[in-house]
Amino acid sequence: MKIELASSYGFCFGVKRAIRIAEEHKGSKTYGPLIHNKDEINRLKEGFNIGLAESLNDIDADDSVVIRTHGIPKHELAVLNKQNNKVIDATCPYVTTPQQIVEKMSEEGYSIVIFGDKNHPEIKGVVSYAVNPKDAFIVLESDELEDLPLSSKVALVSQTTRKPEDFLKIVNALILTRKEVRVFNTICNATFENQDAAAELAKRADVMIVIGGKHSSNTKQLHSICKRDCEDSYLIENEEELDPSWFEGKKLCGISAGASTPDWVVQNVINKIESMKK
Amino acid sequence: MKIELASSYGFCFGVKRAIRIAEEHKGSKTYGPLIHNKDEINRLKEGFNIGLAESLNDIDADDSVVIRTHGIPKHELAVLNKQNNKVIDATCPYVTTPQQIVEKMSEEGYSIVIFGDKNHPEIKGVVSYAVNPKDAFIVLESDELEDLPLSSKVALVSQTTRKPEDFLKIVNALILTRKEVRVFNTICNATFENQDAAAELAKRADVMIVIGGKHSSNTKQLHSICKRDCEDSYLIENEEELDPSWFEGKKLCGISAGASTPDWVVQNVINKIESMKK
Numbered sequence: 211m212k213i214e215l216a217s218s219y220g221f222c223f224g225v226k227r228a229i230r231i232a233e234e235h236k237g238s239k240t241y242g243p244l245i246h247n248k249d250e251i252n253r254l255k256e257g258f259n260i261g262l263a264e265s266l267n268d269i270d271a272d273d274s275v276v277i278r279t280h281g282i283p284k285h286e287l288a289v290l291n292k293q294n295n296k297v298i299d300a301t302c303p304y305v306t307t308p309q310q311i312v313e314k315m316s317e318e319g320y321s322i323v324i325f326g327d328k329n330h331p332e333i334k335g336v337v338s339y340a341v342n343p344k345d346a347f348i349v350l351e352s353d354e355l356e357d358l359p360l361s362s363k364v365a366l367v368s369q370t371t372r373k374p375e376d377f378l379k380i381v382n383a384l385i386l387t388r389k390e391v392r393v394f395n396t397i398c399n400a401t402f403e404n405q406d407a408a409a410e411l412a413k414r415a416d417v418m419i420v421i422g423g424k425h426s427s428n429t430k431q432l433h434s435i436c437k438r439d440c441e442d443s444y445l446i447e448n449e450e451e452l453d454p455s456w457f458e459g460k461k462l463c464g465i466s467a468g469a470s471t472p473d474w475v476v477q478n479v480i481n482k483i484e485s486m487k488k
Numbered sequence: 489m490k491i492e493l494a495s496s497y498g499f500c501f502g503v504k505r506a507i508r509i510a511e512e513h514k515g516s517k518t519y520g521p522l523i524h525n526k527d528e529i530n531r532l533k534e535g536f537n538i539g540l541a542e543s544l545n546d547i548d549a550d551d552s553v554v555i556r557t558h559g560i561p562k563h564e565l566a567v568l569n570k571q572n573n574k575v576i577d578a579t580c581p582y583v584t585t586p587q588q589i590v591e592k593m594s595e596e597g598y599s600i601v602i603f604g605d606k607n608h609p610e611i612k613g614v615v616s617y618a619v620n621p622k623d624a625f626i627v628l629e630s631d632e633l634e635d636l637p638l639s640s641k642v643a644l645v646s647q648t649t650r651k652p653e654d655f656l657k658i659v660n661a662l663i664l665t666r667k668e669v670r671v672f673n674t675i676c677n678a679t680f681e682n683q684d685a686a687a688e689l690a691k692r693a694d695v696m697i698v699i700g701g702k703h704s705s706n707t708k709q710l711h712s713i714c715k716r717d718c719e720d721s722y723l724i725e726n727e728e729e730l731d732p733s734w735f736e737g738k739k740l741c742g743i744s745a746g747a748s749t750p751d752w753v754v755q756n757v758i759n760k761i762e763s764m765k766k
Contacts, residue, residue: 378660381671385659386652391671393663 211487213463213480214415216407220467220476221245222400224279224302231276231300232260238274238298239263241282242331247423247470266290274298280331281305283338305332308367308396312346313339315365320392322346323360325380326369333369352383362389370398401428401469405435408466412436415464417456418443421479422468429468436466448475449482457486489765491741491758492693494685498745498754499523500678502557502580509554509578510538516552516576517541519560519568520609525701525748544568552576558609559583561616583610586645586674590624591617593643598670600624601638603658604647611647630661640667648676679706679747683713686744690714693742695734696721699757700746707746714744726753727760735764 221229228244232254239261243251254260260276263269266289274296277287281301290297301309312322322340326333328348340346347358364384368377374397384391412418418436422429424447436443444456457463463483467476499507506522510532517539521529532538538554541547544567552574555565559579568575579587590600600618604611606626618624625636642662646655652675662669690696696714700707702725714721722734735741741761745754 374664378663381659381663382656385656385671385673389673391673393659393669393671395663395667395669 211457211460211463213465213483214411215476215480216404216411216464216466218400218403218407219465220404220469220471220473222302222398222469224304224398224400225469228276228279228300228302229254231298233258235274235276235298236260238276238296239269240276240278241266241269242278242280244276244278244300245470245472246426247472249475250470250472253472253474269293269295271295277301279305281309281335282331283335285338301335302370302398304370304396304398305335308336308370308394309339311365311367311394311396312336313341315392316340316342316346319361320363320365321358321360323355323358323364323366323380323384324348324369325366325372325377326350330369332371336367336369349380352379355380355383355387360384360388363392364388364390365392365394367394367396370396371401372397404428404466404469405432408432408464409435409439411464411466412439412443415440415462416442417460417462418464418466419452419479419483420445420466420468421447421476422471423447426468426470429471432466432468436464440464446479449479452479452482452486454486457483489735489738489741491743491761492689493754493758494682494689494742494744496678496681496685497743498682498747498749498751500580500676500747502582502676502678503747506554506557506578506580507532509576511536513552513554513576514538516554516574517547518554518556519544519547519564520556520558522554522556522578523748523750524704525750527753528748528750531750531752547571547573549573555579556609557583559587559613560609561613563616579613580648580676582648582674582676583613586614586648586672587617589643589645589672589674590614591619593670594618594620594624597639598641598643599636599638601633601636601642601644601658601662602626602647603644603650603655604628608647610649614645614647627658630657633658633661633665638662638666641670642666642668643670643672645672645674648674649679650675682706682744682747683710686710686742687713687717689742689744690717690721693718693740694720695738695740696742696744697730697757697761698723698744698746699725699754700749701725704746704748707749710744710746714742718742724757727757730757730760730764732764735761 276298279302418440420433433445515537554576557580696718698711711723
């Protein structure tokens with residue numbers, strides 16, 4: 211039996227980069243968890259002495275602070291700088307972009323519309339860059355636009371993890387009612403890359419292993435996508451759940467992993483499957 | 489029987505303005521017909537000595553030239569200026585806007601996409617304002633975008649008379665594939681104002697008279713819209729086609745007119761209906 215990894219799986223570019231940055235700064239603290247995976251947080255703690263600050267109160271004056279992929283609000287960054295903390299910026303470049311756009315467009319007098327969840331850390335960071343907070347609005351549905359005091363010139367950005375088709379609904383509602391809408395497509399397609407790669411592999415594989423949290427929505431989605439083309443698709447959290455009977459008589463075993471699954475967990479699964487073949 | 493005019497009918501703002509400008513410049517020539525209505529062209533000829541130049545060759549060095557609502561290409565304007573013609577600009581302000589946008593966005597390095605008909609005089613004028621003609625494209629369908637060498641920053645304008653829902657198809661196709669799309673909604677809603685006003689009136693009237701060319705698509709559309717709510721809706725070109733039997737026992741006669749129908753034709757129809765009531 212051949213084992214093949216999906217061409218895209220697991221951590222996205224930004225998370226991989228943030229973990230590498232943290233590893234390069236032993237003894238620092240991350241402001242908020244770098245990733246929703248306790249095993250990976252523990253690995254960074256044990257191997258690199260990376261601490262975790264849940265709030266600004268947990269950060270002491272001499273701490274080196276890693277900003278995670280989501281970024282942080284401008285005023286919190288100002289607090290860290292004022293405290294003379296060493297700030298290590300691991301904000302995903304795909305998140306830095308909408309922050310910079312909001313700042314620039316706001317300076318140029320555009321009303322700002324942000325398509326996203328106002329409670330999400332990424333969005334709290336992005337909106338903080340508007341120079342005129344009263345002229346920046348966060349919406350999730352197009353009907354929320356109706357009552358907003360927007361000017362005739364609007365700049366629009368999206369939370370990086372939103373679906374393009376939902377973004378277009380906001381775009382369309384704005385365009386029919388405003389003179390100029392400056393649309394910045396800041397959606398990151400990492401989520402869809404993993405899904406597309408898993409679907410492609412599932413079409414060829416006769417057994418698929420999807421690795422990730424049983425309660426992770428993106429992992430469950432990967433699993434259901436694989437099921438469509440490969441009935442023998444299994445969702446597991448780690449190698450201990452593997453069952454040798456799954457691989458009997460199979461020719462191609464495909465592997466995919468959710469966005470919070472570290473590579474070493476994936477590697478452990480592959481090693482265990484290899485050993486079962488013997 | 490009461491007679492009521494639709495709240496919006498006939499010539500749009502830009503055409504009314506262009507005719508007023510022509511009347512204020514007796515003895516001038518229009519470059520291209522001001523409107524697709526021979527009676528109105530004749531009235532301007534007889535009452536104000538307004539001539540008609542079908543091409544630049546018909547324009548002599550000492551002519552005063554009225555630019556019609558569609559505007560003209562930049563290089564033709566340069567020819568008129570070089571010949572020392574007196575140029576009287578009756579370009580509709582709603583058309584001047586996309587011309588200026590294309591010039592400015594093109595100077596700022598945006599690829600230009602114009603949603604419209606490349607053979608329409610308005611579009612020939614608008615596209616001529618791109619400082620880099622190789623980076624300006626005219627499309628009518630979203631699939632035409634696929635093969636265009638557009639940069640990651642695109643500015644989009646529309647022919648003023650296009651339908652908003654068709655414009656959105658172009659917008660949506662661009663947004664999913666470009667970093668920034670600067671959308672300028674340059675659609676003029678005059679056409680829809682006449683339609684909305686006719687529909688509203690047809691709901692209350694028990695006979696509707698729609699005045700306009702039998703082959704004019706916008707007049708035929710007005711007629712069919714009226715028919716939906718008022719079965720006794722008639723399309724006529726002038727007062728001579730009126731039939732007294734249409735008004736027998738009616739309480740409210742609604743009137744609308746196509747975009748190329750002069751007000752004096754409408755007034756002649758109203759006068760004739762008034763006389764029939766007696």
